[in-house]
Amino acid sequence: MSSPERTWKTVESGPYPYKEGLHPVVKKNYGKWKYHEYPRPGVLKHVAESGDVLYTVRGGTPRQDSVDFIRVLCDVADTYADGYLRFTTRNNVEFLTPDEEKVQPLIDELESRGIPVGGTGKTISPIAHTQGWLHCDIPATDASGVVKALMDELIDGFRGMDFPNKVKIVTQCCELNCGGQGDIAIIVKHTRPPRINHENLSEICELPKVVARCPVAAIRPTVVNGKKSLVIDEEKCMYCGACFGACPSMEINHPEYSKFAIWVAGKNSNARSKPALMSLVAHGLPNNPPRWPEVGAVVKQILDAYRKGGRPWERLGEWVERIGWKQFFEETGLIFDEDMIDNYRHARTTFNQSAHVRF
Numbered sequence: 001m002s003s004p005e006r007t008w009k010t011v012e013s014g015p016y017p018y019k020e021g022l023h024p025v026v027k028k029n030y031g032k033w034k035y036h037e038y039p040r041p042g043v044l045k046h047v048a049e050s051g052d053v054l055y056t057v058r059g060g061t062p063r064q065d066s067v068d069f070i071r072v073l074c075d076v077a078d079t080y081a082d083g084y085l086r087f088t089t090r091n092n093v094e095f096l097t098p099d100e101e102k103v104q105p106l107i108d109e110l111e112s113r114g115i116p117v118g119g120t121g122k123t124i125s126p127i128a129h130t131q132g133w134l135h136c137d138i139p140a141t142d143a144s145g146v147v148k149a150l151m152d153e154l155i156d157g158f159r160g161m162d163f164p165n166k167v168k169i170v171t172q173c174c175e176l177n178c179g180g181q182g183d184i185a186i187i188v189k190h191t192r193p194p195r196i197n198h199e200n201l202s203e204i205c206e207l208p209k210v211v212a213r214c215p216v217a218a219i220r221p222t223v224v225n226g227k228k229s230l231v232i233d234e235e236k237c238m239y240c241g242a243c244f245g246a247c248p249s250m251e252i253n254h255p256e257y258s259k260f261a262i263w264v265a266g267k268n269s270n271a272r273s274k275p276a277l278m279s280l281v282a283h284g285l286p287n288n289p290p291r292w293p294e295v296g297a298v299v300k301q302i303l304d305a306y307r308k309g310g311r312p313w314e315r316l317g318e319w320v321e322r323i324g325w326k327q328f329f330e331e332t333g334l335i336f337d338e339d340m341i342d343n344y345r346h347a348r349t350t351f352n353q354s355a356h357v358r359f
Contacts, residue, residue, distance in 0.1 A: 021084075021086070022084075023054065023082065023084045023096045024082075025048075025052050025054045025096075025098050026054065026096070028048075028050070028052065029048035029049070029050055029052055029054075032048055032049045032050065033046055033047070033048050033049070034047050034048060034049050035047055038120055038121045038161070039055075039103075041117070041118045041119075041120060041121065041123060041159055041160055041161050042057060042058050042059070042107070042117035042118040042119060042120055042159070043055060043056065043057055043058070043103060043107075043117075043120065044056040044058070044120055052098065053098060053100070054096055054097070054098050055096070055097050055098070055099075055100060055102075055103050056094050056095070056096050057081075057094065057095045057097075057103060057106050057107060057110070057117060058088075058092045058093070058094050058117065058118070058119050058120055059092065059093050059094075059095075059110045059115040059116065059117050060091075060092055060093075060115065060116045060117075060118065060119060060126045060151070060158060061073075061087075061091050061092065061093050061115065061126075062091075062144075062148075063091040063126075063129070063144065063147075064134060064144060072113060073085060073093055076095065076106070076109055076110065076113070077095055079109070080095060080097060080102045080105060080106040080109065081095035081096055081097045081102070081106065082096075082097060084096045084097075089128070090119075090125050090126045090127075090128050090168075091126055091128070092119050092125075092126055093115070116155060116158060116159060117159070118158040118159040118160070119158055120161075121161045121166065122161045122162070122163045122164065122165050122166060122313075123157060123158055123159075123160065123161050123163065123166060123167070124154050124157035124158050124163070124166075124167045124169065124303075125158075125166055125167065125168050125169070126147075126151070126158065127147040127150060127151060127169045127170065127171055128168070128169075128170045128171075128179050128180070128182070129143040129144050129146070129147045129170065129171040129172070129173075129179055130143045130171070130172050130173045130174070130178040130179050131143065131144070131173065132144045132145060132173040133145070133173075136173050136174070137245065138174050138176075138241060138244050138245045138253070139173035139174060139253070140173060140174050140175075140188040140190065140241070140252075140253040140254075140258035140287065141173050141188055141258065141260070141287050141289070142173060142289060143171040143172055143173040143179070145289055145290060145292075146171045146186055146292050146295060147171055149290065149291045149292050149295075149296060150169070150171075150186075150292075150295070150296055150299060153296050153300065154299075154300075154303070157303065162307065163303075163306065163307055163310070164306065164307070164310030164311060164312055164313060164314045164315075164319065165310070165312075165313050165314055165315045165316075166315070167183050167184070167303065167306070167316060168182045168183045168184075169182055169183065169184045169185070169186070169299070170182035170184075170185045170186070171185070171186040171187075172185070172186070172187045172188060173188060174188050174241055175187060175188055175189065175190060175239070175240045175241050176240065176241065176242060176245070180266075180268055181266030181267055181268050181275070181276070181277065181278055182266050182278070183264065183265070183266070183267075183315065183316040183317065184262065184263070184264050184299060184302060184303075184316070185262070185263040185264070185266060185278050186260060186261075186262060186295055186299070187260070187261050187262075187263060188258055188259070188260060188261075188287070189239075189258075189259050189260065189261040189283050189284075190239040190240070190241055190252050190253075190254075190257065190258050190259075191239065191257045191258070191259060191284075192239065192252075192254075192257045193232050193234050193237045193239060193252070194232065194237075194241070194243060194244060194250040194251060194252040195250075195251050195252070196229065196230060196231075196232070196249060196250055197249040197250075197251070198224040198225065198227060198229045198249075199227075200249055201227075201228075201229050201230060201247065201249035201250070202227050202228040202229060204247070204248065204249060205230075205246065205247035205248070205249055205250075206246070206247075207221055207228060207230060209246050209247075210230060210243050210246045210247045210250070211230070213242050213243050213245070213246045214242060214243055215238075215240065215242060216236045216237070216238055217236065218232055218233045218234075218236035218237040218238075219231070219232055219233075219243060220233070230247075230250070239252070241253075255287060258287055259283065259284050259285055259286060259287055260283075260285035260286070260287055260292070260294075260295050261280055261282065261283035261284075261285070262280075262281055262282040262283070262285070262295070262298050262299065262302070263278035263279060263280050263281065264278060264279060264281050264302060264316060264317070264320065265278055265279055265316060265317035265320045265321070266278030266317070267315070267317055272318075273318070276317055279325075279340075280339075280340045281302070281328070281329070281332070281334055281336075281340070282298045282334050283339065283340075285298065298334070301332050301333055301334065302316075302332050302334075305328075305331040305332045305333075306319055308331075309323065309331055
């Protein structure tokens, strides 16, 4: 039997072609830029082969933006940037204009509305973070709260350009590291296995899914008080908390036993060198909201040492690679201990560390 004739059209409901949202100067000179420069922190000047010039003014946002705040940004764009703005992967908002005379009034307008201008060139880029208490289903802390507390202290590093190169910081609200690699990463570190509620586990959790979720095969089925349940091999468990995401009855978060760790020298891109995994340099820091002062103090120790010892255009990971870990700990004043030694043996010893696709 033949299928009925199609009389309807597919309505595209996905994202529209991004080129439709580009500024006219960008469209005209797409792929034909001659150079760019930084007239001042927070401002980029792009010059095209045609001679056209486009200025970009970058401001920092809270990331979790209200509708009213978005409308404010749109009003600013309509007034100073021909109605064009865009967001970066680190939640900056950028306004584009070919008119140099609008740059300073635009900066003044943003600053008057509490939107700091900066984050270009050799600065501290706004911190990328996971959802935290607002949205994540397994947060041990509030990643966005840590970002707010840190950026309050590091705002001069965002507004100035006095580092050897750009600094990218990430924070995570659990150990699964949704924020990815970074020059500095602030990640929750659980210090004990999950606590299992055997009374309701079989009623609200899919046991095979939970068993499969464990990356080290530390979970296996059992029976407790006549009910199907799960048990953890504590010798294998690495306290990652992955099982908690699949089963709320395997609670791992705790205000005393879920602490913070600081990792450094991670890298996602292939620029100049291959991607790199981060290394642990501090742990056992208190999960101490709402300002997390102990975390802020360690991050500033690392940044101060990097600012003083890094060579021009040397990223933080490149600085560490050049001076070595022994000198890194000496210059930062951090303490190295045996728990920082990578002796994990429950997975492959080598991983694909390139962003290139392999078959």
